[in-house]
Amino acid sequence: MATTEDPRARSESATAAWRRELYAAKPERQGELFSTISGLENEPLYTPDGGEIDYERDLGYPGVYPFTRGVYPSMYRGKLWTMRQFAGFGTAEETNERFRYLLEHGQTGLSTAFDMPTLMGYDSDHHRSVGEVGREGVAIDSLDDMETLFAGIPLDEVSTSMTINSPAAMLLAFYLCVGEEQGVPRAKLRGTIQTDILKEYIAQKEWIFPPEPSMRLVIDMIEFCAQEMPLWHPISISGYHIREAGSTAAQELAFTLADGFAYVEAALERGLDVDEFAPRLSFFFNAHLDFFEEIAKYRAARRIWAHELKERYGAKNPRSWLMRFHTQTAGVSLTAQQPELNIVRTALEAMAAVLGGTQSLHTNSFDEALALPTENAVRLALRTQQVIAHETGVVNTIDPLGGSYYVEELTNRLEAESYDYFDRIRKLGGVIPAIKENFFQREIAEASFRYQHEVEQRQRIIVGVNRYEQEDEEPLEILKIDPTLEGKQIARLEAMRGRRDSAAVESALTRLKEDAAHENRNLMPQIVDASKEYVTMGEMCDALREVWGVWRETPVF
Amino acid sequence: MIAKPGLDGHDRGAKIIARALRDAGMEVIYTGLHQTPEQIVETAIQEDADAVGISILSGAHMTLVPRILDGLKENGAEDVLVVVGGTIPKEDSDELKERGVAEVFTPGAPTTEIVDFLKGKVPV
Numbered sequence: 135m136a137t138t139e140d141p142r143a144r145s146e147s148a149t150a151a152w153r154r155e156l157y158a159a160k161p162e163r164q165g166e167l168f169s170t171i172s173g174l175e176n177e178p179l180y181t182p183d184g185g186e187i188d189y190e191r192d193l194g195y196p197g198v199y200p201f202t203r204g205v206y207p208s209m210y211r212g213k214l215w216t217m218r219q220f221a222g223f224g225t226a227e228e229t230n231e232r233f234r235y236l237l238e239h240g241q242t243g244l245s246t247a248f249d250m251p252t253l254m255g256y257d258s259d260h261h262r263s264v265g266e267v268g269r270e271g272v273a274i275d276s277l278d279d280m281e282t283l284f285a286g287i288p289l290d291e292v293s294t295s296m297t298i299n300s301p302a303a304m305l306l307a308f309y310l311c312v313g314e315e316q317g318v319p320r321a322k323l324r325g326t327i328q329t330d331i332l333k334e335y336i337a338q339k340e341w342i343f344p345p346e347p348s349m350r351l352v353i354d355m356i357e358f359c360a361q362e363m364p365l366w367h368p369i370s371i372s373g374y375h376i377r378e379a380g381s382t383a384a385q386e387l388a389f390t391l392a393d394g395f396a397y398v399e400a401a402l403e404r405g406l407d408v409d410e411f412a413p414r415l416s417f418f419f420n421a422h423l424d425f426f427e428e429i430a431k432y433r434a435a436r437r438i439w440a441h442e443l444k445e446r447y448g449a450k451n452p453r454s455w456l457m458r459f460h461t462q463t464a465g466v467s468l469t470a471q472q473p474e475l476n477i478v479r480t481a482l483e484a485m486a487a488v489l490g491g492t493q494s495l496h497t498n499s500f501d502e503a504l505a506l507p508t509e510n511a512v513r514l515a516l517r518t519q520q521v522i523a524h525e526t527g528v529v530n531t532i533d534p535l536g537g538s539y540y541v542e543e544l545t546n547r548l549e550a551e552s553y554d555y556f557d558r559i560r561k562l563g564g565v566i567p568a569i570k571e572n573f574f575q576r577e578i579a580e581a582s583f584r585y586q587h588e589v590e591q592r593q594r595i596i597v598g599v600n601r602y603e604q605e606d607e608e609p610l611e612i613l614k615i616d617p618t619l620e621g622k623q624i625a626r627l628e629a630m631r632g633r634r635d636s637a638a639v640e641s642a643l644t645r646l647k648e649d650a651a652h653e654n655r656n657l658m659p660q661i662v663d664a665s666k667e668y669v670t671m672g673e674m675c676d677a678l679r680e681v682w683g684v685w686r687e688t689p690v691f
Numbered sequence: 692m693i694a695k696p697g698l699d700g701h702d703r704g705a706k707i708i709a710r711a712l713r714d715a716g717m718e719v720i721y722t723g724l725h726q727t728p729e730q731i732v733e734t735a736i737q738e739d740a741d742a743v744g745i746s747i748l749s750g751a752h753m754t755l756v757p758r759i760l761d762g763l764k765e766n767g768a769e770d771v772l773v774v775v776g777g778t779i780p781k782e783d784s785d786e787l788k789e790r791g792v793a794e795v796f797t798p799g800a801p802t803t804e805i806v807d808f809l810k811g812k813v814p815v
Contacts, residue, residue, distance in 0.1 A: 250698035250749050254725070262727070265754025266698050339700025339724050380703045466703075470778070470798040503798050504778060505750075579706050586707050590801050599799045609781060615750065689723035691706040691713075 149181045167593045171424035172382030173584065174547060180539035185546045192437070192542075196532045200440040202433050202545070203533035204491040205456045210529035216494035217519045218295060218460065222247030222272035223506050224619050225626070226282035229272040233287060235509065241516060243325075244287070245295040245496065247271035248305075253340040255301045255679075257672030258623045267620040270506070271297075275623075276670040278630045280308035281315065290318040294325035295370070295460070295494075300342040302329040303351055303658060304674050307665040310363070326367035326416055326460070329355055332393040332565055336574040338375035339687070342675055345566045347650075347682040351657060352397065353404050358658035360411045367416040369397060370460065376574075377420035378466045380582020383431045384548055386420060388555035389574055391438055395556075396565040398447055408447050412454035419492075421483040422464040428483070429535055430544035432490030435459070438549055461487035462496040468503040472598035473610055476500035481518050488522055489535055495519055505612040572690045579691055627670070634668040642667045643677045650681040692720045692740040694731040696759065699749035700724055704776060708744060711802035712809065728755055732762030735771055741813040742772040744805075752779055752787070760791050772812050776800070 157178055162168070169175050187193065194200055197207030206212060219241055221232045233244055249271040251263035257275045258267045267273045274280055284294075289312065298305045306327050310320045331348040334341045341348070352369065359368035373390035381389070394415065401411050419435070421428055439457035443449040463483035468476045477500045484497050497515040499507030507515070523529060535541045562568040569575075588594045595601045642664035649655040664674055693709045695702060702724055709721045720738050722731060735743050743763075745756060756775055763771050775787060776796040784795035793812065796805055 250751075254698045256698075262698065265751035266749055269750035270699065334700075337700075339702060340698075378701075378703070380707075505780065579710070582703050583707055583710055586711075586802065590803060596799075600801075612780060687723060689702075689706075689721050691709040691719075691721050 149179065149183050153178070165592065166595060167588065170383070170427040170544075171422060171585070171594070172384060172427060172581070174384070174427065174544070180543050182539065184539055184543045187542055192546075193536060199444065199452065199455060201436040201456060203536050205436065205458055205493070209491060209532040210488075210523075211532070214523050214529065215488065215492050215519075216243045216293070217241055217516060217523075218243040218245045218494045218496055219512060219516055220245040220247050220295075220297065220462065220496045221512070222249075223270075223613070224268040224272065224615060225623050226272055226274065226279040228268075228619075230283055230285055230287075232509070232512075233283075236512070236516070237287070237292070239513060239516060240520065243293045243295065243494065246283070246297065248296075248298050249273045250340075252301065252305075252671065253298060255342045255672060255675030257670050258620065258627050260672055265620070267623050269615055273623045274305065274308070275627045275672065276630060276668050277308045277311050277665050278668060279626075280305075280312050284309075284312050288318075289313045289316055290322055292324075294323075296325070296327045299328050299331050299334050299338075299340060300348065301671050301675055302327050303355055303661050304665065304671040306355060306366075306368075307658070307662045308671075310662060311665050320363050322365065323363060324365045326370050327355075328372060328418070329369040330372045330393065330418075332396060332569070333372050333375055333390070335569040335685070335687070336376060336389060336393075337379035337381070337578060341685045341687075343678060343682045344685045345569060347678070348685075349396075349400050349566070350653065353400050354656045354658050356397070356401050356411050356414075357404060357406060357656055359414060360406065364414075367414050368411075370416045370418045371397065372418040374418050374420045374462055376578065377422060377464065379578050380466070380585065381578045382581045383422065383424065383427050384551035385555070385574075385577060385581060387431050387435055387438075387548055388552040390417065390419070391435065391442075391552060392556060392559050392565055394439065395442065395446075398443070402447070408443070408449045409451040409454050412443060412447075412449050413451060413456070417457055417459035419459050419461050419487075420464050421461045421487040421490075421492075421495075423467050423479060423483060425482060425486050426535075426538075426541055426544055427548075428486040429490045430541055430548050432459070432461075432487070432492065433533075433536075433541070433545045434548040434552065436491070437545070438552055458493045460494040460496070461490070461492040463487070463498045465498055465502060468498060468500070469596060469599050470503040472604055472607065473500050473503060475598055476503065477514060477518065480515060481522070484518055484522055485526070485528065488528055489533075491533060501610055501612055504610060506615070508611065508613045572688065575687075576690055630668060631670075638667045639664075639669050639673070642669050643673060646674060647677050647681050650678050692722065692735055692738060692742070693744045693746060694722045694726055694734070694759075695724050695746050696726050696728055696731055696755045697747050697749040697751045698725060699747075701748040702746070704748075705744075705746035708746070708776065708802060708805060711806055712744075715806045715810070717809070728758035728762055731759050732766060732768075735763065736766055736768055740771055742774065742809055744809075745773065745775045745777075747775065747777040747779075750778075752777060753783055756787055756792065757790055772809075774805075774808070776805070
């Protein structure tokens with residue numbers, strides 16, 4: 135028991151001695167913080183005396199539990215990540231053109247952005263939609279628009295992602311109908327629909343119904359996809375918006391995983407077998423600027439998910455343990471000042487996502503702090519991914535930062551912080567009670583205010599904003615949304631309403647309301663039937679509002 | 692009063708500003724999300740607001756902000772100071788100012804600048 139002979143003890147004292155004798159001899163720079171962007175303190179140096187790592191238990195091999203190093207054995211040597219640029223603006227016709235442009239330039243998957251009225255379940259002619267139609271995404275009112283959106287794009291060849299939550303069930307139904315019209319059976323459709331309503335209450339705030347019926351609709355979709363759309367991901371459990379709302383990396387990780395567990399538990403309560411649906415759950419994270427913290431976040435996410443699915447929820451199928459995720463670079467990190475710098479920021483963030491083992495990636499365009507991106511800016515953003523994939527060499531070996539004293543320590547700390555949050559959420563009674571108590575909203579607002587304060591104190595430097603500013607910047611050419619398109623979309627919608635069978639529409643809506651009033655009926659089949667009658671998304675949402683009511687948040691700041 | 696018109700849910704900025712103003716000693720009301728122009732006008736009048744800060748990132752500012760200005764005017768409340776924050780292109784911001792908006796703050800504006808501006812214009 136001669137402790138002086140213990141190599142760990144020796145290295146500890148060696149690090150401490152180094153710190154005391156050598157490091158402390160020169161003063162540190164003053165002013166800027168050395169903590170991560172999320173506020174985690176950093177040591178000046180990490181050595182083997184940090185946390186103890188059991189290689190097999192904590193890291194293992196790519197494609198092997200607990201998947202810290204990656205979900206697939208061959209990772210990017212087998213297949214590069216999917217380069218998936220989010221696009222959508224104006225009418226379905228314009229977005230269809232942008233989709234084709236991206237596919238022609240080597241993009242490998244589609245990703246659809248919907249406008250605010252669509253996200254909130256209002257048709258383009260609703261009074262709440264005035265001024266918002268086609269502004270931040272594409273306006274989709276009915277199957278008619280969806281047919282135009284995917285015209286000439288073979289749905290058996292592409293995978294499509296759709297960023298929609300409250301009315302996700304309707305948009306999934308529209309897509310399924312377009313597929314069937316093209317002769318592609320629903321079982322062959324590949325893609326992802328976001329559907330993550332919990333993070334709407336927490337961060338993104340595009341909600342319609344109260345949490346309980348919203349959760350029911352989510353589980354209806356998970357059940358429906360498990361039975362009928364085996365290649366489809368019915369949900370993308372998202373931390374992206376939580377981070378954009380101002381959270382820390384640890385909050386993004388913990389709240390997203392907590393949401394994930396809430397969906398698993400709700401699906402189990404429905405009577406589904408965990409291995410029936412868990413392999414189709416997918417995730418979506420932010421790639422922010424703090425390089426190593428982000429990489430650690432993705433690694434911790436995989437390890438926690440695998441552990442909880444296996445140990446807590448008893449999943450037996452190894453595919454149920456895999457956390458596969460999409461990543462988008464941080465919109466919130468982009469600046470309106472000297473916007474070309476955003477190309478650099480995005481490239482670094484994208485690099486972190488790749489080193490963290492993402493399955494697909496969206497890189498933001500440099501003009502997005504100002505407006506929706508121009509075609510040229512989108513092309514540059516896509517090329518950024520191509521440079522990382524083909525020129526930098528980071529894809530040549532799997533999880534190249536695994537074993538870094540610093541990255542492993544950060545991975546462990548983010549994991550530990552997540553478990554602390556899981557405990558706090560459990561004590562509040564779970565995710566939905568915590569939402570109702572504004573727990574998440576308050577935690578995020580605190581973090582976001584702290585960061586803003588640090589920026590204003592110049593403890594955090596943002597190049598071009600609070601240092602290295604430039605006077606008289608040349609204004610950037612930005613994308614302009616045609617102001618006449620709202621009128622065009624409304625005319626299109628009215629023409630469609632004139633063509634359809636109004637008796638069939640009425641009866642489809644009556645049946646939908648009946649089904650909604652019965653907890654034990656899956657709503658998806660009725661939503662698909664109504665879609666085929668060209669019932670609009672807004673009409674279906676109104677029917678459900680009648681039965682379920684709407685959600686209102688008590689705002690806190 | 693900090694108001695969030697339109698359908699977008701981007702409330703990070705609105706909340707940061709609300710808190711900075713409160714910390715600067717002002718009485719702050721935050722309307723919460725998804726307010727119609729009519730609701731905002733009504734709250735401003737009910738609460739007897741000295742100033743209304745409109746946070747908007749949905750691109751619908753040219754539709755929604757004039758409706759708020761008109762609503763205030765119709766209710767005899769045109770003396771309420773109106774400022775706007777969000778991703779507002781320069782030409783839109785010029786037009787909004789012509790129509791009666793006192794100032795437009797765009798991304799990167801420090802909270803101190805906004806607090807100082809309001810302190811100079813309204814009684815604290």
